[in-house]
Amino acid sequence: MSVAMVTGASRGLGRALAGELAARGWDLVVTARGARALAEAASELARAPGVRVTAVAGDVSSAEHRGALVAAARALGGLDLLVNNAGVLGTEPLVALAAQPLDGLREAFEVNVVGPLGLVQEALPLLREAGAGAPAGAGAVLNISSDAAVVAYGTWGAYGATKAAGDLLSAVLAVEEPALRV
Numbered sequence: 156m157s158v159a160m161v162t163g164a165s166r167g168l169g170r171a172l173a174g175e176l177a178a179r180g181w182d183l184v185v186t187a188r189g190a191r192a193l194a195e196a197a198s199e200l201a202r203a204p205g206v207r208v209t210a211v212a213g214d215v216s217s218a219e220h221r222g223a224l225v226a227a228a229r230a231l232g233g234l235d236l237l238v239n240n241a242g243v244l245g246t247e248p249l250v251a252l253a254a255q256p257l258d259g260l261r262e263a264f265e266v267n268v269v270g271p272l273g274l275v276q277e278a279l280p281l282l283r284e285a286g287a288g289a290p291a292g293a294g295a296v297l298n299i300s301s302d303a304a305v306v307a308y309g310t311w312g313a314y315g316a317t318k319a320a321g322d323l324l325s326a327v328l329a330v331e332e333p334a335l336r337v
């Protein structure tokens with residue numbers, strides 16, 4: 156069966172996506188930082204008949220954690236779909252750029268841009284292998300963006316900049332890896 160990795164799968168969109176994939180029979184590697192909420196989500200996801208779920212708690216901005224996630228996918232037989240969904244705003248409540256804490260901006264780039272690209276890099280060998288045998292013909296990468304990547308909403312500048320950066324990485328990855336669906 157196909158294997159998907161979903162980051163930020165303990166709640167929100169990531170949890171919903173993981174639920175829909177499990178309902179269609181996909182095996183899953185799921186992650187989030189909060190171990191308890193992730194374990195609860197994983198145990199609900201594993202109720203889908205025949206579905207294997209591996210939960211690995213941690214931070215996508217950590218290279219060691221990204222390595223553990225890809226190792227977990229390998230143990231399930233490979234990786235057909237990577238969903239880079241985990242995301243942070245950079246500061247809460249949101250503020251105008253004049254007051255944006257630069258540490259918050261750095262954190263948002265680490266979680267929303269550097270982590271996802273690092274996960275793509277780590278997972279590429281498995282995603283390329285999926286392309287060789289998958290019924291749909293290609294491994295896939297889904298990077299979750301935002302309307303804030305393309306619209307200049309006041310106070311959304313830092314977060315929007317990370318999402319715009321992610322959009323460009325997605326577009327270039329699609330050019331550089333034509334065998335993948337990005």
Ligand SMILES: NC(=O)c1ccc[n+]([C@@H]2O[C@H](COP(=O)([O-])OP(=O)(O)OC[C@H]3O[C@@H](n4cnc5c(N)ncnc54)[C@H](OP(=O)(O)O)[C@@H]3O)[C@@H](O)[C@H]2O)c1
Pocket residue numbers: 162163164165166167168169186187188189190192213214215216239240241242243266299300301302
């Ligand atoms: N909500 C919206 O209206 C909206 C609109 C446009 C785009 N988006 C994008 O859609 C995606 C999902 O949004 P959402 O609203 O569903 O988010 P959410 O409810 O805040 O959930 C975020 C998920 O990501 C995990 N997470 C956060 N930082 C992480 C990190 N460093 N490492 C690993 N996991 C991490 C969280 O768990 P922990 O906190 O336990 O780590 C949680 O599981 C994000 O990329 C967001 O930018 C959302």
